[in-house]
Amino acid sequence: MATSRQQTNKLSGDSNATLIGEEIQVVGRIEGREELKVQGYVEGSIHLTETLIVDKGGVVVAEVRALDVVVYGIVVGDVVADRRIVLHPGARVVGDLKAPRVTIAGGAAFRGQVSMGSTTDDGQHEDSSGHRSGSGRWRGSSSSSRGGGSRGIGGGRARASRGVAPKPVGLSRASRVHEVEEPGPRQPPLRKRIGREVGREIGREREVVEREAAPEQVPLEPFESDEVEGDLIDVDDGMITDGGKKKRAARPRVPARGKHSVDHA
Amino acid sequence: MASTVIGSTIVIEGEISGEDSLVIHGTVRGQIDLRERIEVATDGVVEGTIVAPVVTVYGTVAGDITADERAELRAECQVVGDVRAPRILIADGAAFKGRVDMGG
Numbered sequence: 001m002a003t004s005r006q007q008t009n010k011l012s013g014d015s016n017a018t019l020i021g022e023e024i025q026v027v028g029r030i031e032g033r034e035e036l037k038v039q040g041y042v043e044g045s046i047h048l049t050e051t052l053i054v055d056k057g058g059v060v061v062a063e064v065r066a067l068d069v070v071v072y073g074i075v076v077g078d079v080v081a082d083r084r085i086v087l088h089p090g091a092r093v094v095g096d097l098k099a100p101r102v103t104i105a106g107g108a109a110f111r112g113q114v115s116m117g118s119t120t121d122d123g124q125h126e127d128s129s130g131h132r133s134g135s136g137r138w139r140g141s142s143s144s145s146r147g148g149g150s151r152g153i154g155g156g157r158a159r160a161s162r163g164v165a166p167k168p169v170g171l172s173r174a175s176r177v178h179e180v181e182e183p184g185p186r187q188p189p190l191r192k193r194i195g196r197e198v199g200r201e202i203g204r205e206r207e208v209v210e211r212e213a214a215p216e217q218v219p220l221e222p223f224e225s226d227e228v229e230g231d232l233i234d235v236d237d238g239m240i241t242d243g244g245k246k247k248r249a250a251r252p253r254v255p256a257r258g259k260h261s262v263d264h265a
Numbered sequence: 266m267a268s269t270v271i272g273s274t275i276v277i278e279g280e281i282s283g284e285d286s287l288v289i290h291g292t293v294r295g296q297i298d299l300r301e302r303i304e305v306a307t308d309g310v311v312e313g314t315i316v317a318p319v320v321t322v323y324g325t326v327a328g329d330i331t332a333d334e335r336a337e338l339r340a341e342c343q344v345v346g347d348v349r350a351p352r353i354l355i356a357d358g359a360a361f362k363g364r365v366d367m368g369g
Contacts (some may be wrong), residue, residue, distance in 0.1 A: 018272030021285035028279010028295055034272045044279055 022057060036066075038073070056090060069099070071108075078112075268301075273308050287317075289324070307341065320350070329363075 058073035081099035089107030275291035289309035302319035309324035332350035340358035
Protein backbone atom coordinates (compact mmCIF):
# COMPACT_ATOMS: atom_id res chain seq x y z
CA MET A 1 0.00 0.00 0.00
CA ALA A 2 2.67 2.45 1.05
CA THR A 3 4.75 1.76 -2.01
CA SER A 4 1.80 2.15 -4.28
CA ARG A 5 1.05 5.49 -2.68
CA GLN A 6 4.59 6.66 -3.25
CA GLN A 7 4.41 5.50 -6.80
CA THR A 8 1.38 7.57 -7.51
CA ASN A 9 2.23 10.46 -5.31
CA LYS A 10 3.78 12.66 -7.93
CA LEU A 11 0.50 14.29 -8.78
CA SER A 12 -0.90 14.79 -5.34
CA GLY A 13 2.19 16.48 -3.92
CA ASP A 14 1.78 15.97 -0.21
CA SER A 15 -0.45 13.59 1.64
CA ASN A 16 -3.29 11.39 0.48
CA ALA A 17 -5.80 13.17 2.67
CA THR A 18 -8.95 13.55 0.69
CA LEU A 19 -9.39 16.97 -0.75
CA ILE A 20 -12.01 18.41 -3.06
CA GLY A 21 -10.02 21.19 -4.72
CA GLU A 22 -11.13 24.71 -5.46
CA GLU A 23 -12.02 24.07 -9.07
CA ILE A 24 -13.91 20.85 -8.50
CA GLN A 25 -17.63 20.27 -8.37
CA VAL A 26 -19.04 17.04 -7.01
CA VAL A 27 -22.74 16.35 -7.37
CA GLY A 28 -23.85 13.21 -5.60
CA ARG A 29 -23.18 11.21 -2.52
CA ILE A 30 -19.83 11.07 -0.72
CA GLU A 31 -19.10 8.45 1.89
CA GLY A 32 -15.88 7.63 3.62
CA ARG A 33 -13.93 6.66 6.68
CA GLU A 34 -11.32 9.37 6.57
CA GLU A 35 -10.94 13.09 6.83
CA LEU A 36 -12.35 15.11 3.96
CA LYS A 37 -11.52 18.69 3.18
CA VAL A 38 -13.72 20.64 0.78
CA GLN A 39 -12.35 23.70 -0.96
CA GLY A 40 -14.60 23.36 -3.97
CA TYR A 41 -18.27 22.65 -4.36
CA VAL A 42 -20.17 19.61 -3.16
CA GLU A 43 -23.86 19.06 -3.66
CA GLY A 44 -25.78 16.06 -2.41
CA SER A 45 -24.81 14.36 0.79
CA ILE A 46 -21.67 13.68 2.78
CA HIS A 47 -21.35 10.86 5.27
CA LEU A 48 -18.01 10.46 7.02
CA THR A 49 -16.78 8.62 10.07
CA GLU A 50 -14.02 11.19 10.45
CA THR A 51 -13.74 14.95 10.22
CA LEU A 52 -15.27 17.08 7.50
CA ILE A 53 -13.55 20.41 6.94
CA VAL A 54 -15.26 22.96 4.74
CA ASP A 55 -12.44 25.32 3.94
CA LYS A 56 -12.65 28.99 3.19
CA GLY A 57 -14.02 29.15 -0.34
CA GLY A 58 -15.62 25.75 -0.03
CA VAL A 59 -19.33 25.38 -0.61
CA VAL A 60 -21.32 22.41 0.60
CA VAL A 61 -24.96 22.21 -0.37
CA ALA A 62 -25.68 18.91 1.23
CA GLU A 63 -26.94 16.94 4.13
CA VAL A 64 -23.83 16.37 6.22
CA ARG A 65 -23.04 13.71 8.77
CA ALA A 66 -19.58 13.27 10.22
CA LEU A 67 -17.65 12.81 13.41
CA ASP A 68 -16.52 16.43 13.51
CA VAL A 69 -17.62 19.17 11.19
CA VAL A 70 -15.41 22.23 10.93
CA VAL A 71 -16.67 25.06 8.75
CA TYR A 72 -14.73 28.03 7.43
CA GLY A 73 -16.76 28.32 4.23
CA ILE A 74 -20.39 27.91 3.27
CA VAL A 75 -22.75 25.10 4.18
CA VAL A 76 -26.38 24.92 3.16
CA GLY A 77 -28.12 21.92 4.64
CA ASP A 78 -28.51 20.12 7.91
CA VAL A 79 -25.33 19.18 9.71
CA VAL A 80 -25.11 16.28 12.14
CA ALA A 81 -21.89 15.55 13.96
CA ASP A 82 -21.30 12.68 16.36
CA ARG A 83 -18.84 14.74 18.33
CA ARG A 84 -18.48 18.38 17.47
CA ILE A 85 -19.50 21.16 15.09
CA VAL A 86 -17.34 24.28 14.85
CA LEU A 87 -18.32 27.31 12.80
CA HIS A 88 -15.30 29.54 12.47
CA PRO A 89 -15.34 33.28 11.74
CA GLY A 90 -16.35 33.85 8.15
CA ALA A 91 -18.39 30.66 7.99
CA ARG A 92 -21.89 30.91 6.54
CA VAL A 93 -24.29 28.16 7.43
CA VAL A 94 -27.97 27.74 6.73
CA GLY A 95 -29.48 24.63 8.23
CA ASP A 96 -29.85 22.77 11.47
CA LEU A 97 -26.86 21.84 13.57
CA LYS A 98 -26.97 18.75 15.69
CA ALA A 99 -24.06 17.61 17.81
CA PRO A 100 -23.11 17.06 21.44
CA ARG A 101 -20.84 20.08 21.20
CA VAL A 102 -21.52 23.04 18.95
CA THR A 103 -19.23 26.06 18.70
CA ILE A 104 -20.22 29.14 16.73
CA ALA A 105 -17.47 31.71 16.65
CA GLY A 106 -18.04 35.42 16.44
CA GLY A 107 -18.13 36.47 12.81
CA ALA A 108 -19.80 33.26 11.72
CA ALA A 109 -23.18 33.69 10.04
CA PHE A 110 -25.66 31.01 10.91
CA ARG A 111 -29.36 30.53 10.42
CA GLY A 112 -31.10 27.45 11.67
CA GLN A 113 -31.59 25.46 14.76
CA VAL A 114 -29.03 24.07 17.13
CA SER A 115 -29.63 20.97 19.15
CA MET A 116 -26.98 19.61 21.42
CA GLY A 117 -28.58 16.35 22.45
CA SER A 118 -27.22 13.02 21.39
CA THR A 119 -27.28 12.61 17.63
CA THR A 120 -29.65 9.68 17.76
CA ASP A 121 -32.81 11.36 19.02
CA ASP A 122 -34.68 13.03 16.24
CA GLY A 123 -37.99 14.74 15.66
CA GLN A 124 -37.86 16.90 18.75
CA HIS A 125 -37.09 20.03 16.76
CA GLU A 126 -39.51 19.44 13.91
CA ASP A 127 -42.31 21.60 15.23
CA SER A 128 -40.68 25.00 15.08
CA SER A 129 -39.74 25.06 11.41
CA GLY A 130 -42.07 28.01 10.93
CA HIS A 131 -40.03 30.05 13.34
CA ARG A 132 -37.03 29.92 11.08
CA SER A 133 -38.77 30.93 7.90
CA GLY A 134 -40.08 33.96 9.69
CA SER A 135 -36.74 35.67 9.93
CA GLY A 136 -36.64 36.49 6.23
CA ARG A 137 -32.89 36.77 6.05
CA TRP A 138 -30.90 35.12 3.28
CA ARG A 139 -34.00 34.68 1.27
CA GLY A 140 -32.10 34.02 -1.94
CA SER A 141 -30.24 30.97 -0.83
CA SER A 142 -32.67 29.48 1.57
CA SER A 143 -36.05 30.12 0.07
CA SER A 144 -36.51 26.46 -0.54
CA SER A 145 -35.01 25.29 2.70
CA ARG A 146 -38.16 25.04 4.75
CA GLY A 147 -40.15 22.15 3.45
CA GLY A 148 -41.46 21.24 6.87
CA GLY A 149 -40.92 17.78 8.24
CA SER A 150 -39.11 16.15 5.36
CA ARG A 151 -35.78 15.35 6.87
CA GLY A 152 -33.04 12.92 5.99
CA ILE A 153 -31.33 12.25 2.71
CA GLY A 154 -34.26 12.71 0.38
CA GLY A 155 -35.31 16.00 1.86
CA GLY A 156 -31.80 17.33 1.99
CA ARG A 157 -31.06 16.48 -1.58
CA ALA A 158 -34.30 17.88 -2.92
CA ARG A 159 -33.67 21.09 -1.08
CA ALA A 160 -30.15 21.30 -2.34
CA SER A 161 -31.07 20.81 -5.95
CA ARG A 162 -33.87 23.30 -5.74
CA GLY A 163 -31.70 25.93 -4.18
CA VAL A 164 -29.17 25.81 -6.97
CA ALA A 165 -31.32 24.79 -9.88
CA PRO A 166 -29.73 26.77 -12.76
CA LYS A 167 -26.10 25.91 -12.32
CA PRO A 168 -23.61 27.25 -14.82
CA VAL A 169 -20.50 25.50 -13.61
CA GLY A 170 -18.14 28.41 -13.42
CA LEU A 171 -20.43 31.05 -12.02
CA SER A 172 -22.40 29.02 -9.58
CA ARG A 173 -20.24 29.59 -6.59
CA ALA A 174 -19.92 33.32 -6.95
CA SER A 175 -23.61 33.83 -7.48
CA ARG A 176 -24.42 31.75 -4.50
CA VAL A 177 -22.16 33.79 -2.31
CA HIS A 178 -23.83 36.87 -3.64
CA GLU A 179 -27.22 35.53 -2.80
CA VAL A 180 -26.24 34.92 0.74
CA GLU A 181 -25.05 38.45 1.18
CA GLU A 182 -27.78 40.05 -0.84
CA PRO A 183 -30.40 41.07 1.68
CA GLY A 184 -28.19 43.69 3.29
CA PRO A 185 -28.62 46.38 0.66
CA ARG A 186 -32.24 45.54 0.03
CA GLN A 187 -33.69 47.78 2.67
CA PRO A 188 -32.30 51.22 1.89
CA PRO A 189 -34.07 51.62 -1.48
CA LEU A 190 -37.36 50.89 0.23
CA ARG A 191 -36.74 53.67 2.69
CA LYS A 192 -35.72 56.02 -0.09
CA ARG A 193 -38.85 55.31 -2.03
CA ILE A 194 -40.97 56.08 0.97
CA GLY A 195 -39.05 59.27 1.49
CA ARG A 196 -39.55 60.35 -2.09
CA GLU A 197 -43.25 59.63 -1.98
CA VAL A 198 -43.64 61.54 1.21
CA GLY A 199 -41.72 64.40 -0.34
CA ARG A 200 -43.95 64.37 -3.37
CA GLU A 201 -47.00 64.43 -1.19
CA ILE A 202 -45.62 67.31 0.78
CA GLY A 203 -44.94 69.05 -2.51
CA ARG A 204 -48.55 68.61 -3.58
CA GLU A 205 -49.78 69.88 -0.30
CA ARG A 206 -47.63 72.93 -0.76
CA GLU A 207 -49.02 73.47 -4.24
CA VAL A 208 -52.50 73.47 -2.85
CA VAL A 209 -51.45 75.88 -0.15
CA GLU A 210 -49.77 78.07 -2.71
CA ARG A 211 -52.87 78.33 -4.86
CA GLU A 212 -54.83 79.54 -1.92
CA ALA A 213 -52.16 81.66 -0.29
CA ALA A 214 -49.92 84.44 -1.52
CA PRO A 215 -48.02 83.76 -4.77
CA GLU A 216 -44.76 84.96 -3.21
CA GLN A 217 -44.30 81.52 -1.70
CA VAL A 218 -43.90 79.91 -5.11
CA PRO A 219 -40.21 80.67 -5.60
CA LEU A 220 -39.44 79.17 -2.21
CA GLU A 221 -40.58 75.81 -3.47
CA PRO A 222 -37.30 74.23 -4.57
CA PHE A 223 -38.45 71.18 -6.51
CA GLU A 224 -41.07 70.24 -9.09
CA SER A 225 -41.06 73.79 -10.31
CA ASP A 226 -42.60 72.80 -13.65
CA GLU A 227 -45.66 71.38 -11.98
CA VAL A 228 -46.00 74.44 -9.85
CA GLU A 229 -45.75 76.66 -12.87
CA GLY A 230 -48.32 74.66 -14.79
CA ASP A 231 -50.75 74.73 -11.95
CA LEU A 232 -50.37 78.43 -11.56
CA ILE A 233 -51.06 79.05 -15.21
CA ASP A 234 -54.19 76.98 -15.03
CA VAL A 235 -55.52 78.50 -11.91
CA ASP A 236 -54.33 82.10 -11.95
CA ASP A 237 -53.46 84.91 -14.35
CA GLY A 238 -50.29 85.32 -16.31
CA MET A 239 -49.23 88.16 -14.03
CA ILE A 240 -48.64 85.99 -11.07
CA THR A 241 -46.76 83.40 -13.06
CA ASP A 242 -44.54 86.09 -14.45
CA GLY A 243 -43.74 87.27 -10.99
CA GLY A 244 -43.19 83.73 -9.85
CA LYS A 245 -40.95 82.99 -12.80
CA LYS A 246 -38.75 86.00 -12.19
CA LYS A 247 -38.25 85.20 -8.56
CA ARG A 248 -37.72 81.55 -9.22
CA ALA A 249 -35.12 82.32 -11.82
CA ALA A 250 -33.44 84.83 -9.61
CA ARG A 251 -33.27 82.96 -6.34
CA PRO A 252 -31.09 80.03 -7.26
CA ARG A 253 -28.74 81.98 -9.48
CA VAL A 254 -28.04 84.96 -7.30
CA PRO A 255 -26.17 83.20 -4.51
CA ALA A 256 -23.99 81.40 -6.97
CA ARG A 257 -23.12 84.51 -8.87
CA GLY A 258 -22.56 86.39 -5.67
CA LYS A 259 -20.13 83.81 -4.41
CA HIS A 260 -18.13 83.77 -7.58
CA SER A 261 -18.04 87.51 -7.96
CA VAL A 262 -16.93 87.91 -4.37
CA ASP A 263 -14.16 85.42 -4.84
CA HIS A 264 -12.91 87.08 -7.97
CA ALA A 265 -13.10 90.55 -6.47
CA MET B 266 -1.32 23.47 -7.13
CA ALA B 267 -3.66 21.88 -4.71
CA SER B 268 -4.94 18.95 -6.65
CA THR B 269 -8.01 17.10 -5.62
CA VAL B 270 -7.52 13.76 -3.93
CA ILE B 271 -10.17 11.15 -3.29
CA GLY B 272 -8.90 9.09 -0.39
CA SER B 273 -8.93 5.29 -0.32
CA THR B 274 -11.94 4.96 1.99
CA ILE B 275 -13.99 7.53 0.14
CA VAL B 276 -16.88 6.49 -2.06
CA ILE B 277 -18.42 9.08 -4.32
CA GLU B 278 -21.62 8.30 -6.16
CA GLY B 279 -22.34 11.07 -8.56
CA GLU B 280 -20.71 13.41 -10.93
CA ILE B 281 -17.34 15.09 -10.62
CA SER B 282 -16.46 18.02 -12.81
CA GLY B 283 -14.00 20.85 -12.68
CA GLU B 284 -10.72 22.35 -13.69
CA ASP B 285 -8.37 20.78 -11.19
CA SER B 286 -6.25 17.67 -11.41
CA LEU B 287 -7.67 14.66 -9.66
CA VAL B 288 -6.12 11.63 -7.97
CA ILE B 289 -8.43 8.80 -7.08
CA HIS B 290 -7.45 6.31 -4.40
CA GLY B 291 -11.02 5.56 -3.48
CA THR B 292 -14.13 4.67 -5.44
CA VAL B 293 -16.06 6.87 -7.80
CA ARG B 294 -19.32 5.70 -9.34
CA GLY B 295 -20.40 8.18 -11.93
CA GLN B 296 -19.10 10.43 -14.58
CA ILE B 297 -15.85 12.36 -14.27
CA ASP B 298 -15.37 15.36 -16.52
CA LEU B 299 -12.23 17.39 -15.93
CA ARG B 300 -10.20 20.04 -17.71
CA GLU B 301 -7.05 18.74 -16.02
CA ARG B 302 -5.27 15.45 -15.75
CA ILE B 303 -6.74 12.58 -13.82
CA GLU B 304 -4.98 9.70 -12.19
CA VAL B 305 -6.60 6.52 -10.94
CA ALA B 306 -4.17 5.16 -8.37
CA THR B 307 -3.56 1.46 -7.78
CA ASP B 308 -6.23 1.27 -5.11
CA GLY B 309 -8.60 3.52 -7.02
CA VAL B 310 -11.78 2.32 -8.69
CA VAL B 311 -13.82 4.24 -11.20
CA GLU B 312 -17.13 2.92 -12.45
CA GLY B 313 -18.18 5.39 -15.07
CA THR B 314 -16.95 7.40 -17.98
CA ILE B 315 -13.85 9.53 -17.68
CA VAL B 316 -13.24 12.64 -19.78
CA ALA B 317 -10.01 14.55 -19.26
CA PRO B 318 -7.00 15.77 -21.28
CA VAL B 319 -4.68 13.20 -19.72
CA VAL B 320 -5.89 10.02 -18.09
CA THR B 321 -3.47 7.75 -16.24
CA VAL B 322 -4.74 4.50 -14.83
CA TYR B 323 -2.88 2.38 -12.28
CA GLY B 324 -6.03 0.98 -10.76
CA THR B 325 -9.40 -0.17 -11.99
CA VAL B 326 -11.69 1.52 -14.45
CA ALA B 327 -14.98 0.15 -15.69
CA GLY B 328 -16.17 2.62 -18.25
CA ASP B 329 -15.12 4.56 -21.28
CA ILE B 330 -12.06 6.78 -21.19
CA THR B 331 -11.83 9.83 -23.43
CA ALA B 332 -8.62 11.82 -23.37
CA ASP B 333 -7.90 14.82 -25.59
CA GLU B 334 -4.14 14.35 -25.26
CA ARG B 335 -3.13 11.03 -23.83
CA ALA B 336 -4.44 7.91 -22.14
CA GLU B 337 -2.03 5.74 -20.18
CA LEU B 338 -2.94 2.26 -18.97
CA ARG B 339 -0.14 1.43 -16.61
CA ALA B 340 1.06 -1.99 -15.52
CA GLU B 341 -1.36 -3.91 -13.33
CA CYS B 342 -4.24 -1.68 -14.14
CA GLN B 343 -7.60 -3.17 -15.04
CA VAL B 344 -9.62 -1.37 -17.61
CA VAL B 345 -12.88 -2.49 -19.14
CA GLY B 346 -14.28 -0.04 -21.64
CA ASP B 347 -13.44 1.91 -24.76
CA VAL B 348 -10.42 4.14 -24.82
CA ARG B 349 -10.41 7.13 -27.14
CA ALA B 350 -7.32 9.33 -27.33
CA PRO B 351 -4.78 10.53 -29.93
CA ARG B 352 -1.99 8.87 -27.97
CA ILE B 353 -2.54 5.71 -26.02
CA LEU B 354 -0.06 3.85 -23.87
CA ILE B 355 -0.83 0.33 -22.75
CA ALA B 356 1.92 -0.98 -20.51
CA ASP B 357 3.03 -4.57 -20.26
CA GLY B 358 0.95 -6.22 -17.58
CA ALA B 359 -2.05 -4.04 -18.02
CA ALA B 360 -5.38 -5.82 -18.23
CA PHE B 361 -7.53 -4.17 -20.82
CA LYS B 362 -10.74 -5.16 -22.50
CA GLY B 363 -12.39 -2.84 -24.92
CA ARG B 364 -11.90 -0.88 -28.07
CA VAL B 365 -9.17 1.59 -28.84
CA ASP B 366 -9.80 4.64 -30.95
CA MET B 367 -6.82 6.83 -31.78
CA GLY B 368 -8.69 9.00 -34.24
CA GLY B 369 -7.87 9.29 -37.89
